[in-house]
Amino acid sequence: MAATPTPEEGKYKDIPSILPLAPGGVYAVKWEQREKWAQCIETPEVPYTPPLGEPNPDNPLCFFEVRSGGYYLGRVVFELKADTHPITAENFLKLCEYRCYAGTMFKVFPGNWIRGGDFTELDDILYDANDPDFFDFASLLPDAAPGGQSIYVTDAGPYFDDENIDAYTHDGPGVLTMYNPGAQNCNGSQFMITFPRVEPEVLDGSHVAFGQVVEGWNVLAALEQLGDARQEGLTFQRITVEQCGVVRHGRGATGGGVAASMSVEASASASVRRRARGVRRVTSGGKKTPSKAAKFGAGRALAARFAYA
Numbered sequence: 001m002a003a004t005p006t007p008e009e010g011k012y013k014d015i016p017s018i019l020p021l022a023p024g025g026v027y028a029v030k031w032e033q034r035e036k037w038a039q040c041i042e043t044p045e046v047p048y049t050p051p052l053g054e055p056n057p058d059n060p061l062c063f064f065e066v067r068s069g070g071y072y073l074g075r076v077v078f079e080l081k082a083d084t085h086p087i088t089a090e091n092f093l094k095l096c097e098y099r100c101y102a103g104t105m106f107k108v109f110p111g112n113w114i115r116g117g118d119f120t121e122l123d124d125i126l127y128d129a130n131d132p133d134f135f136d137f138a139s140l141l142p143d144a145a146p147g148g149q150s151i152y153v154t155d156a157g158p159y160f161d162d163e164n165i166d167a168y169t170h171d172g173p174g175v176l177t178m179y180n181p182g183a184q185n186c187n188g189s190q191f192m193i194t195f196p197r198v199e200p201e202v203l204d205g206s207h208v209a210f211g212q213v214v215e216g217w218n219v220l221a222a223l224e225q226l227g228d229a230r231q232e233g234l235t236f237q238r239i240t241v242e243q244c245g246v247v248r249h250g251r252g253a254t255g256g257g258v259a260a261s262m263s264v265e266a267s268a269s270a271s272v273r274r275r276a277r278g279v280r281r282v283t284s285g286g287k288k289t290p291s292k293a294a295k296f297g298a299g300r301a302l303a304a305r306f307a308y309a
Contacts, residue, residue, distance in 0.1 A: 040071040041222050041237070048217040051172035051194075055079040055214050060089060060250035062096040066106075066219050067126070068226065069237035076216035078176050081168070082250055085210040087152075088163045088178060088187065092211070093246060094151045095119075095189055099135045101244040103127035107233030110224050111197040115179055115233060116241065117190035118148045123240040133243065147181070148189030161185040168209035171200040173221070176211035195224055 060080045066073045080089035095101055095117075103122040107115045119137050129136045137144055149158030162178075162185050170177060172194065179190040187208065194203070203209075213220065228234040 039069065039237075041068055041073070041225065043073055043218045043222040045218050046221050048174065048213075048221075050079070050212045050214055051175050052079075052081065052168055052209070052212045055212075056081075056083055058251040059083055060093050061214070061247035062093060063245055063247055064101065064241045065243040066216075066223075066239065067242045068223065068239045070125075072242070073222065074216055074219040076219050077214050077247060078211050079214045080176075080211040080250075084167050085163050085208065087160065088208055088210040091150050091152065091160065091187070091189075092176075092191065093249070096244045097246050099133070099244055100137065100148075100189065101241050102134050104241050106223065106235070106239040106241070108223055108227030108235050108239065109195075109231050109233060110227035110229060111195055112202075112231070113192040113194045113198060114220060114223060115190065115192050117179065117188075119189060120144055120146060120148055123238060125238070126240050126242060145188065150188045159186045159188050162187065162208050163210070165205065165208050169200050170194050170198060170203040170207070170209055172196065173198070174213035174217055175209050176213065177203060177207045177209040180207065193220060195221075 056079070059082050062078050062080060064076045064078075066076060078092075080092055082089035082093075100119045101117060103126055104116055104119050105121065105123050109115065119135065127134055129138065141149075145158040150160050152160040159180075168175070173196040175194040175198075177192050177194070178187045179192050180186040180188075184206070192203075192207065193213065223235075223239055226235045226237050226239065228236075
């Protein structure tokens with residue numbers, strides 16, 4: 001269930017204003033951000049079975065910490081199918097490890113999928129470029145491709161080719177798949193997560209399924225109610241990945257081993273706990289003390305520059 005909010009949480013809400021466009025009942029909805037209390041949605045447990053089968057213990061696991069309307073909802077854990085999609089899995093894993101997804105927002109398409117991963121459009125309420133718990137892409141990647149990009153940047157462009165595209169079907173909830181802008185071999189940082197009523201034929205053969213939700217499906221399932229029925233991705237509350245990281249790198253992965261994954265997870269979890277309580281750690285002089293993330297922030301920035309070189 002969601003954590004108990006503090007008075008400073010849940011403060012902002014995206015509220016629709018109905019605007020007349022023309023005579024005869026033609027209207028548009030303008031979404032405005034207002035400082036009002038947003039409702040903390042319920043995240044009850046729902047029946048769920050990983051759609052791609054029993055998780056492989058040798059595969060990597062990554063996590064998102066999710067907020068909606070300012071309220072902390074919980075953690076979602078993904079298995080990345082590195083055994084069948086090593087290139088695609090490594091891209092997602094590194095983007096989680098360097099916290100590129102921290103501060104990104106979800107778009108919700110009810111009955112179909114959630115879309116996320118655009119680290120060039122961040123939650124300006126939650127994101128703080130000066131906080132070492134967030135990835136400062138604007139400084140590290142001043143020429144980042146609009147909509148985000150992969151870690152495989154070459155002279156040919158910021159994207160990478162489809163990998164083993166027919167290995168899995170998008171049949172059922174919780175499939176983690178790559179998003180592309182309507183063209184093959186254009187995989188960057190954006191991804192989708194399927195909802196229960198998704199039609200597999202819409203995604204099969206055009207998007208690369210490379211992972212699945214293994215924990216926290218109830219958090220994502222609850223987000224479907226916040227989506228706009230017009231299938232434009234708009235949400236009634238701002239849905240944000242507050243933190244991301246690696247639970248385990250998996251056998252044969254290049255992410256730095258168990259010690260590195262524990263460091264990433266511990267620092268991200270500590271950050272989430274601080275925000276869930278509405279507390280910022282300070283010294284006696286009133287300055288914020290370095291978090292665990294700050295201790296390896298310089299190394300992370302260096303690694304990120306190398307990855308995107």
